[in-house]
Amino acid sequence: MLSKRACSGWKPFVLCLPAIFLFAYMLPVLELHRHSSVQYQHKEKPKKSDHLVLGPAAGEGLPDRLQCQGTEALNKTSIRTFPNDSQSEDLVVFVTVFATYNSTVDNGVNGRPVDLVTVGNTSYDKVERSMAILDVFINFIQVTMPQSDIIILTDPASELQVDRDKVTVHPIQGEYSRDKLMLQRIRSYIAFLEIKLEEQHQRQGQVRHYIFTDSDIAVVNDLGQIFADYPNFDLALTFRNNKEQPLNSGFIAVRGTAKGILRAKAFLQEVLKVYSSKFMKASRMLGDQLALAWVVKSQPSFDIRRFTRREGFVDEIGGASVLFLPCSSYNWTPPEGAGQFHGMPLDVKVVHFKGSRKRLMLESWNFLNSSSSSDISDMLCLILKSGRAKYDF
Numbered sequence: 177m178l179s180k181r182a183c184s185g186w187k188p189f190v191l192c193l194p195a196i197f198l199f200a201y202m203l204p205v206l207e208l209h210r211h212s213s214v215q216y217q218h219k220e221k222p223k224k225s226d227h228l229v230l231g232p233a234a235g236e237g238l239p240d241r242l243q244c245q246g247t248e249a250l251n252k253t254s255i256r257t258f259p260n261d262s263q264s265e266d267l268v269v270f271v272t273v274f275a276t277y278n279s280t281v282d283n284g285v286n287g288r289p290v291d292l293v294t295v296g297n298t299s300y301d302k303v304e305r306s307m308a309i310l311d312v313f314i315n316f317i318q319v320t321m322p323q324s325d326i327i328i329l330t331d332p333a334s335e336l337q338v339d340r341d342k343v344t345v346h347p348i349q350g351e352y353s354r355d356k357l358m359l360q361r362i363r364s365y366i367a368f369l370e371i372k373l374e375e376q377h378q379r380q381g382q383v384r385h386y387i388f389t390d391s392d393i394a395v396v397n398d399l400g401q402i403f404a405d406y407p408n409f410d411l412a413l414t415f416r417n418n419k420e421q422p423l424n425s426g427f428i429a430v431r432g433t434a435k436g437i438l439r440a441k442a443f444l445q446e447v448l449k450v451y452s453s454k455f456m457k458a459s460r461m462l463g464d465q466l467a468l469a470w471v472v473k474s475q476p477s478f479d480i481r482r483f484t485r486r487e488g489f490v491d492e493i494g495g496a497s498v499l500f501l502p503c504s505s506y507n508w509t510p511p512e513g514a515g516q517f518h519g520m521p522l523d524v525k526v527v528h529f530k531g532s533r534k535r536l537m538l539e540s541w542n543f544l545n546s547s548s549s550s551d552i553s554d555m556l557c558l559i560l561k562s563g564r565a566k567y568d569f
Contacts, residue, residue: 224532226293228539229565233557235519242520242556247543249553253397253522266383266432268400269325270317271368272391273361274310275352276303276334293569295538305569309392309534312541314340316394319544320552325384329364358425358464359456362448369430369441376434383432390426390528392537393507396552397525402429402501409490409499411440413468414507415483422483423468426528427507429499439496446494447471472498510536510563520560527559535567 235241243250292299300308310328317324318341325344330336332347348367350360365388372386385403402412412429415422430440451467472478475493482489486502503509504521509528529537536559544555 224566224568226535226568228536228558228562228567230558230561231564233519233560235560238519240522241518242522242524242553242560244557244560247554247558247561249551249557251522252553253520253524253556266385266400266403267323267325268321268385268387268403269327269432270395271327271329271365271386271388272310272313273329273357273364274306274336274391275331275357276306276336277354293535295535296542305534305538308538310338311340312537313391313393314338314343315541315545316396318342320395321398321400327368329368358461359448359451361425362444362451362464365428366441366444366448369437369444372432373434373437373441376437385432386430386437388428388430389526390530392529392534393426394527394529394537394540395525396527396556397523399429399506399525402499402506403431406488406490406499408497410436410496411443412499412501413472414503415500416503416507417484421462421465421469422480423465423472424503424507424528425464425468426530427501427526443471443494443496443498509533510559520556524556527556532566532569533563534569536562 230247233242233244236243242253291302293305294300295305295308298308314326317326325342326340328336328338328343328345329348330345331352332349334352336345338345346368348364350363350367352360369386385400387399406412410431412427414424414427416424428440430436447464447467450470451463454470455463455466457463472493473480475491478491478493482491482500486504488499488501490497490499492498501507505523506526507528508520508524508526509530510533527540539562540555540559543558544550544552
């Protein structure tokens with residue numbers, strides 16, 4: 177700090193002017209830096225709720241949307257829970273890719289992980305809650321489509337074991353790191369279809385269709401009807417009215433005929449080629465969806481405006497007959513999925529708990545499985561009213 181003697185008099189005052197101006201300039205800069213640092217720290221750790229937060233149910237008063245009073249459904253969704261309701265006698269097999277990653281352990285707290293999350297009466301670390309999500313994924317399928325088999329594609333090194341009826345763990349060699357998982361998922365799908373194509377020559381009789389999904393979905397309605405209602409498609413994708421990412425890769429259905437498997441495999445090989453050449457910078461997330469959209473929109477005759485309507489349609493893409501199904505029914509996501517802000521359609525068949533909605537998936541199963549609440553429509557009201565909040569995992 178300058179003394180009074182140093183700055184007394186005319187000439188010393190002139191000499192001190194630069195220091196005075198510099199000090200006056202630095203004060204607001206330092207204050208701005210301090211304010212920005214506080215804001216940055218605040219944004220870095222957004223607060224998430226560790227319990228369900230019920231809000232208003234979107235779609236109130238709309239005749240084709242679920243209407244709720246609390247967690248009670250005033251009108252019921254059109255739910256089929258037995259495969260005998262389906263016109264098709266073919267079987268549907270669900271296929272998902274699953275990988276687990278180690279959880280950080282703090283030995284100073286009884287040797288238990290530091291990131292425990294409690295849902296209901298159970299606490300989970302990172303690995304345990306991934307397994308809990310997989311378990312609930314299986315539970316929903318076995319409630320709504322009890323005759324369906326479930327196949328889990330995984331890294332042979334993981335030694336994953338799932339002791340559940342009608343569930344098979346199928347190791348497929350590959351790169352299952354977090355950064356490459358989306359890319360590996362497509363490779364695993366292709367490898368699986370190649371195996372099924374070989375088996376096709378030996379199998380006689382009943383057709384087995386395949387639905388490839390993420391493991392954070394809940395099947396809340398019979399999906400076998402897709403193959404009966406749309407008898408001529410090879411594979412099915414779900415779309416939404418989103419210009420940059422119109423297709424979601426979390427649901428892909430494949431007709432289980434030799435022709436359907438062969439064409440679906442060729443389609444996914446093209447997606448993999450585009451993914452590897454154009455979207456590797458997005459390999460951890462979104463790369464597969466960007467590659468899907470690229471392949472579809474590259475078809476000269478494809479009309480992108482069809483994604484703005486909530487209607488299924490079939491189009492020829494690269495030699496395959498592709499069925500496009502609306503996400504609002506076959507891949508409904510709280511809160512960002514197509515149609516969410518206008519409520520939940522009464523024909524919803526799949527709920528996708530993407531991102532920070534994993535707690536909601538476990539809570540929904542607990543609600544459905546409780547002795548007092550065993551109605552799927554009521555459970556959907558719980559999801560609809562809770563889906564706008566961000567939860568702790």
